[in-house]
Amino acid sequence: MTDLGRHPGPPPQPPKPPSGSAGVPFTRWVHLELRKSVDTLAGFWLLVVIAVLLIMIEGFFLLVGLTSDDAGLSFTIFTQPMAYVLQPLVATLTIMLVTSEWGQRTAMVTFALEPRRTRVLLAKLVAAFTLTLALILILFVVATVCSALLEAVSGNGFEWDLGPGDVVGLVLFEAIAVLIGFGLATSILNTPGAIGAFPVIAYAIPSGLGLVGLFWEDFGTVGRFLNLQSSTNPVLTWSVDSGQDWGRLVVVLLVWAAVPLVLGQVRVQRAEVK
């Protein structure tokens, strides 16, 4: 690096007059966030692993379907259970989009280029939804291929039972996971912390509430309002009917999504980016 010959280069152009250039359009930030989600090995492989995992599990379902003589197999067995596989994965993906900026300290550069931090966060959220939709699309394509194979081979009364509600329900179900992951990521701002917090909310707390509720009925009734899985399941199956269903859904969304999202907003706005 001490070779003087390395140093000549074109000088920087004369500075422009201080005219105002147009602000950066929001879509450009979304595009950048999508690019940033795949331009590192970690980000790229996370997406590949999720996709491969989906395909492998669907393949397994297909084998089971092919080898069993049960009638009444249907398209939704390829989609609904998979929603639970996707749930922690899309949450992780969302968390990584946010917290990697803090872990790798790129937030300094990002916020120097876009000081309106809310725009950066929104772009990340839109990018997370986009990636999630892409994964859901892969899921439906693979599910369709598997269903067609199953119907062709076994033929005994395969049911294409997919209604619009099933699609919308699954998308909303994953969107909730994205929102929760986003809330955790912005309020914790640390990759292992946020990734670790998600299973606590999604698995440990629902199981704990259920267990205590087995022995203490009153607690169980109240506890259901904090149970993410049992309260969001009606969204997935597109069967939110009773007032109770709605009430539980609203409470769960408030506690596990809205509160962390607001906390996270405040935290990111105030954070000294180091």
Next chain:
Amino acid sequence: MISVEGLTRTYGSFVAVDDVTFACRPGRVTGFLGPNGAGKTTTMRVLVGLTPPSRGRATIGGLEYRDIQNPGRHVGVLLDAGAQHGGRTGREILTLGALAMGLPTSRVEEMLRLVSLTPDEAARRLRHYSLGMKQRLGIAHALLGDPQVLILDEPANGLDPAGIRWMRGLLKGYADRGGTVLLSSHLLHEVEQIADEMILIGHGRIVARGDKKSLLESNRGARTATTTVVSLDNTRLAEILRERGLAVTPGPAALTVAAEAVDVGRAAAEHQVVLTDLRSVESGLEDLFLELTSATQRDGRPPRGPGQPAHGRPPQGYPPPPGPPPGYGPQQPGAPR
């Protein structure tokens, strides 16, 4: 172009930046100079909106940073060259910046050439970069949007001598074409050569400012002259000088005297001591710098009334506080140069 007014940033009860006011004009390189922990980085971080100020205001071209549209096109920022994703290649990092600012990707190649990163190096991931390569990439990133204002925190950090010289030329040329440059350093001789104007900061407060000449002149009167002298009989000369009431510090080879050279020479002549070396110590910017910044140390907060001792009286039975390390004290005579 850059204007900082009454800027204060506190962390709890600790004042990191204390009522700092300065301006950087277009066409000039302003050096921001101070020892470790003086508050340089904090001030720059407030300038670019990464740290909120506790009091005061910082603007660039009259606007607060967050109000600048597409700030990358107006203000080039390098605060920490390591603050980039280690898993991205140098070229990818610049490409992301160019895309964000709405620049053609040809600009990326241009900048890589400017900072002398080879295509091979640009294809490496940042975590495999050497310190100087990271610094070059950071400079390239700051220049990417062809900004009118540059804010660089220790830009020479990790650069080899040729790189430092190159950067000096780059920044000078940049300022000559009307750009505004604010750069920080704790290395005086580095800033001395680039900066048209210097701002000395110590413990969060500005202790002096101006160009090199005016800085030295403004302090000449306040400083006692220092002379080093070598004679054939140093012991005797020291006695003679002490008799005249001059402070003498014997060194291994020379005596350091707090007096003008002419007074020392006259005393020696009167007593017929043969001098072999006599020189007045030109106190450089470095001494001034150390003096000014260590002065703020002694004025440490909370402010004391005049006449109070700099150090609180130590509890009984404790040894007296150690003096400043050699070379850092305000009245330390400099060595002959």
